[in-house]
Amino acid sequence: MEEKTSTTKTIQEAAREVKVCREADVVVVGGGPGGHSAAIAAARSGARTVLVERYGHLGGMATGGIVIQIPHMSDGTEEQQIIGLTQEWLDRLDEIGGCLHPKRDEIGSSDEKLVSYWRRFMGNTVRGRIKQTAWVDPELLKCVLNNMVEESEVKLFLHSWGAQVIVDKNKVRGVIFESKSGRQAILGKVVIDGTGDGDLLPLAGAEFDGTLDPKIRSSMLALVFRLGNCDYQKLCDFREREQERYQELMAELAKVAGTRLVPLPSPRNDVLWVNNWIPDLNCMNVEDLTTLEVEMRKMMLRGHDFMKKNIPTFENSFIIDTASQTGTRGGRRLVGECVVTREDLQAGKEYDDAIAVIPRFDALGDTAHVQIPYRCLVPVKVDGLLVAGRSFSSDMAANNMVNLIPHCIAMGQAAGTAAALAVKNDVNVRDVDIRALQDSLTRQNVPLPGVPSTVSKV
Ligand SMILES: Cc1cc2nc3c(=O)[nH]c(=O)nc-3n(C[C@H](O)[C@H](O)[C@H](O)COP(=O)(O)OP(=O)(O)OC[C@H]3O[C@@H](n4cnc5c(N)ncnc54)[C@H](O)[C@@H]3O)c2cc1C
Incomplete structure (x- = not known):
């Protein structure tokens, strides 16, 4: 850093x-x-x-x-x-x-x-x-x-x-x-x-x-983002059917992205939000907040690319938005x-x-x-x-x-x-x-x- x-x-x-x-x-x-x-x-x-x-x-x-x-x-x-x-x-x-x-x-x-x-x-x-x-x-x-x-x-x-x-x-x-x-x-x-x-x-x-x-x-800080054109129930089916494989994919995703990314449901089955936990940054330091905004977007792109290629439900997904407010x-x-x-x-x-x-x-x-x-x-x-x-x-x-x-x-x-x-x-x-x-x-x-x-x- x-x-x-x-x-x-x-x-x-x-x-x-x-x-x-x-x-x-x-x-x-x-x-x-x-x-x-x-x-x-x-x-x-x-x-x-x-x-x-x-x-x-x-x-x-x-x-x-x-x-x-x-x-x-x-x-x-x-x-x-x-x-x-x-x-x-x-x-x-x-x-x-x-x-x-x-x-x-x-x-x-x-x-x-x-x-x-x-x-x-x-x-x-x-x-x-x-x-x-x-x-x-x-x-x-x-x-x-x-x-x-x-x-x-x-x-x-x-x-x-x-x-x-x-x-x-x-x-x-x-x-x-x-x-x-x-x-x-x-x-x-x-x-x-x-x-x-x-x-x-x-x-x-x-x-x-x-x-x-x-x-x-x-x-831990975060920059949450949302994905559209997903199918949450399909993701759950996969998670229940192939629990071990799902865990492996989540671990690989974290490695590729450089941080833990966890897809979570929303009121709509086709929209998910992706939670994350970025350590070692201080939410009361403007330089750390800047680093978070810049680095997390790179992680998001790497992570989303992996999700599209490897995890059922994300094949045709797209990024809707990133949070306008840093997650503190x-x-x-x-x-x-x-x-x-x-x-x-x-x-x-x-x-x-x-x-x-x-x-x-x-x-x-x-x-x-x-x-x-x-x-x-x-x-x-x-x-x-x-x-x-x-x-x-x-x-x-x-x-x-x-x-x-x-x-x-x-x-x-x-x-x-x-x-x-x-x-x-x-x-x-x-x-x-x-x-x-x-x-x-x-x-x-x-x-x-x-x-x-x-x-x-x-
Ligand atoms: C990524 C992430 C995931 C989380 N997951 C969950 C979850 O799943 N469920 C859950 O219940 N909680 C979750 N939390 C915790 C929860 O969101 C927060 O603890 C909660 O929102 C705190 O509420 P608050 O009103 O104290 O502060 P905030 O929600 O931070 O609101 C503070 C407000 O003050 C404004 N503000 C700040 N400084 C100034 C200023 N100087 N002048 C004017 N306005 C200012 C901000 O813009 C904001 O609107 C999560 C938090 C994060 C970051």
């Missing part, structure tokens, strides 16, 4: 006046699963809310990153642990044919025919039962997310990069963003970092941890009032301030469901700031497990609701009335400990 260019020189930027383009109750930066959900929840809870997103669409990894599997919403029983805004995404996508997932009354079923159908989709079965995992169309999801923002009356700024945090005496007062209109400020009573990578944390002076073990999944799984993690650890997940730790329940992880053995405390969204020292999404306060092992899309939506929904409550009651985010927050989340169909969690079958 080429040596990175950097010098020790610095220059002084001139101070400048910045126009305040908006004053709001809640300002959310980053419109991915965490940030979008925070903005929707805040606005629906009565806060004047602004959402700032660097790209021209919302959804983060779930759309721009072409990460189109929304898994781990239930545990194989009839109960669904994650409902709330994630379920709203699925319901709205269902209305426009943008989603493939088991029907509500199939969840938890052990019906052999159903199980053998859904087993072909990764993450839809567990211990011989159906679990809720959805496969979504990223373009239709972009439309759904826009509609939710419009209907909730969130003021949206697209093509806007959150560049600075306005801090006064340890309290966050707003953000500055860059766009084609120049540098502008938005003042807010609460700011929510939904950037995934925790971009606002160093700018706000909040403590964070950016260390990642290079061997774990969330340290890790980033900065807040050091919050509570740090969730892998041991906490393993022990099934219970919290008085639980704001989300996440289905137990099979990899951890026979444990209880995972509870997420509100305090892991709240910085230790800085006031007026919350995080929503994968930068929640956690050690790297816990973060590696609890950073899936529905988890980030759940944390975002809680952050937005808490921010609106803080504004309404004129208290700091760390002093939000937890009981009121939990009551509000329960009314939003968010299952919390002790509250039944089955999606209405109406």
Whole structure:
């Protein structure tokens, strides 16, 4: 790999006046699963809310990153642990044919025919039962997310990069963003970092941890791409009929491409997305991001050529697109009032301030469901700031497990609701009335400990 260019020189930027383009109750930066959900929840809870997103669409990894599997919403029983805004995404996508997932009354079923159908989709079965995992169309999801923002009356700024945090005496007062209109400020009573990578944390002076073990999944970057003119069921037939040969071909593919490429289903049988895991690059380093974009496209071409020549279903396939958003799984993690650890997940730790329940992880053995405390969204020292999404306060092992899309939506929904409550009651985010927050989340169909969690079958 080429040596990175950097010098020790610095220059002084001139101070400048910045126009305040908006004053709001809640300002959310980053419109991915965490940030979008925070903005929707805040606005629906009565806060004047602004959402700032660097790209021209919302959804983060779930759309721009072409990460189109929304898994781990239930545990194989009839109960669904994650409902709330994630379920709203699925319901709205269902209305426009943008989603493939088991029907509500199939969840938890052990019906052999159903199980053998859904087993072909990764993450839809567990211990011989159906679990809720959805496969979504990223373009239709972009439309759904826009509609939710419009209907909730969130003021949206697209093509806007959150560049600075306005801090006064340890309290966050707003953000500055860059766009084609120049540098502008938005003042807010609460700011929510939904950037995934925790971009606002160093700018706000909040403590964070950016260390990642290079061997774990969330340290690896990716550039997902989609293939058209495929036949997923044909691929499954081949995989089931010739398991060993399939494994050999996948190993050869990784060798030829220079990275592991895994074809996965989508709502359409003829379209697949190809996941990948590129190690040894840092998602917070611009040169590494550049290397990823350039090198991964070479890997894609080599890999696709091999797939066309050697793997049934890809003979006449073509590349539809590459993700407009680099696949970053890790980033900065807040050091919050509570740090969730892998041991906490393993022990099934219970919290008085639980704001989300996440289905137990099979990899951890026979444990209880995972509870997420509100305090892991709240910085230790800085006031007026919350995080929503994968930068929640956690050690790297816990973060590696609890950073899936529905988890980030759940944390975002809680952050937005808490921010609106803080504004309404004129208290700091760390002093939000937890009981009121939990009551509000329960009314939003968010299952919390002790509250039944089955999606209405109406
Ligand atoms: C290749 C890959 C495969 C994955 N597979 C799965 C899977 O199958 N299922 C699953 O559930 N999860 C999967 N994950 C994990 C999951 O996608 C992420 O953890 C999740 O999307 C995180 O949500 P988020 O809202 O915290 O961040 P993101 O999805 O990263 O969204 C962050 C948003 O903030 C915006 N943003 C960032 N910085 C700024 C800024 N400075 N100013 C303005 N806007 C900004 C971004 O453009 C983006 O819209 C995968 C991730 C990757 C990369």
